[in-house]
Amino acid sequence: MRRLATTFLIPLVLLIGACDEEKPQKPVPYEPLKPKPIEAKRVEPLDVENAPQRTLKLGPSERFESCTEIAQKDERVISTLEWRENFQAWALACDAEVAQRGEDGRYYLAWMVSPNSANKDLRVAAWDKDGAYLWSFLLDRSREADGFLANFRKSFVTELGQKHVCAGTLYEGGTDAACVDWKSGEVEWSGRMPFWAGMAPQGVGGSLVVADLSGISERYPYSGAEMRHRALDASGGRSALYASNDSHLFFSPPRTEEPRLIKYDLKTFEPLWMVPLEADAAPGLGTVSSKHNLVIFKVARDLVAMSTENGNEVWRLEVGEDRPSIAEFENGILVLNRHPERNNSLIAISGDGKLLWRAEVPAGILSVHTDSSTILLRSVRASQSILEIAEDSE
Secondary structure: OHHHHHHHHHHHHHHHHOOOOOOOOOOEEEOOOOOOEOOOOOOOOOOHHHOOEEEEEEOOOEOOOOHHHHHEEOOEEOOEOOOHHHHHHHHHHOOOOEEEEOOOOOEEEEEEOOOOOOOOOEEEEEEOOOOEEEEEEEEOOHHHOOOHHHHEEEEEEEEEOOOEEEEEEEEOOEEEEEEEEOOOOOEEEEEEEOOOOOOOOEEEOOEEEEEOOOEEEEEOOOOOOEEEEEEOOOOOOOOOEEEEOOOEEEEEOOOOOOOEEEEEEOOOOOEEEEEEOOOOEEEEEEEEEOOOOEEEEEEOOEEEEEEOOOOOEEEEEEOOOOOOEEEEEOOEEEEEEOOOOOOOEEEEEEOOOOEEEEEEOOOOOOEEEEEOOEEEEEOOOOEEEEEEEEEOOO
C-alpha cells in the first residue's frame, strides 16, 4: 500500500507546484556533439624520491560508535552543532555518508540511522553557519535493505540555489533521491530514479543534472522526471571515468580505439574540448579541484592533474597500483599514496605543479581530508588531525 500511495501522490505534488513553478517539459532529445580535439601539454612525473621530507605531528584519535550517537539525542536531532569547529573530524570518525558545507556556510550531515540493524534509512540534517539546527528528513532506503552492502556506492547532498536541497544514494541498480525546501526542509518529492548514475546528481540552476550510461540529463526537482537529455560522445558505465563539480563533467569512455577525456558544460550539455590519453582512465578515481582548476584522475600507473580550462597537464605522480586518496588544501593538492615498496606517504603538490613536501604516515591510514586549514587522516574507525608539519632535522 505504501508504494501505491507514493505513485498516486506524484501528480498532486506537480499540481501544487504548478502554481508558482515552471511546468516540466517533455524530454528534448539531442544528438551527441563531437567535441573539439585540442593539443594538450604533457609533463614528466614528479621526482618524489627527492622531495623535501617532513615529519607529521598527529593529534589524538577521535572515535565514535555512530553518527546517531553524536547527532541525535532521544531520537531527535541535536539543536546545536557544538562540534562544528571540528565538523569533518567528527563526521569522519562516525563514518558519515556525507559531510559538507553549503554556500551560505550551513552544515549538511547525512548518516545511516541504524548501521548495525536491517534499517538502512538515511537521515539528512542541516544546521546554519552558527550551528543552530534547521531541519532534517529521513530517506527511505528499504528497497535496497537486503543487498545494501553489495549495491551501495555513495550518497550525496546538493543545493539547487537557495530553493531546494536534494539528497540521496547511488546504487548499482538505481538512485534513491529526495528534494526538500531549502528553508524549511519540507519534502517536495522523494522517489527512485531507475538508472545507473555515473556521477552524483548536481544542482545546476533550479534542476538536478545527472550523467548515466549514455548521456547527461536534467531532472525536475518536484518529480525526478527527465526534462532534457543529450547523448555522450560514447557509452559510459562502470568502466568509464566520471568526474564533476557543479558546472562541468569530465568524462572518459572505456575500451575505445582512441582513449580521451572530454569536458562537458552541465548547463548546455555541450562538449567543450577533448584531450587524447595514452590509455584508458581508471574508473571511479577522479576528482575536480575547483579551488585550483584541476581535474585529477589515474592513467596506467600515474595520477594526472590537468587544467580544467585548457586540458594541459599540470603535474603527474607515479602511484603504482594504488588508488590514492586525494584532497585539496589552501596551497594545492594532498595525495595519500600507499606503496608496497616503501612506507606510505602523504605528498603535497602546489596548484601549479610544484612538489612541496613528502611525509610518512602511519600504517592503516586509508584517506586524507581537509576542513578549512586542518588536515585530517582517517583509518577504519578513527580520525586524526595533523597538528604540525615539521622539517626534518637532518
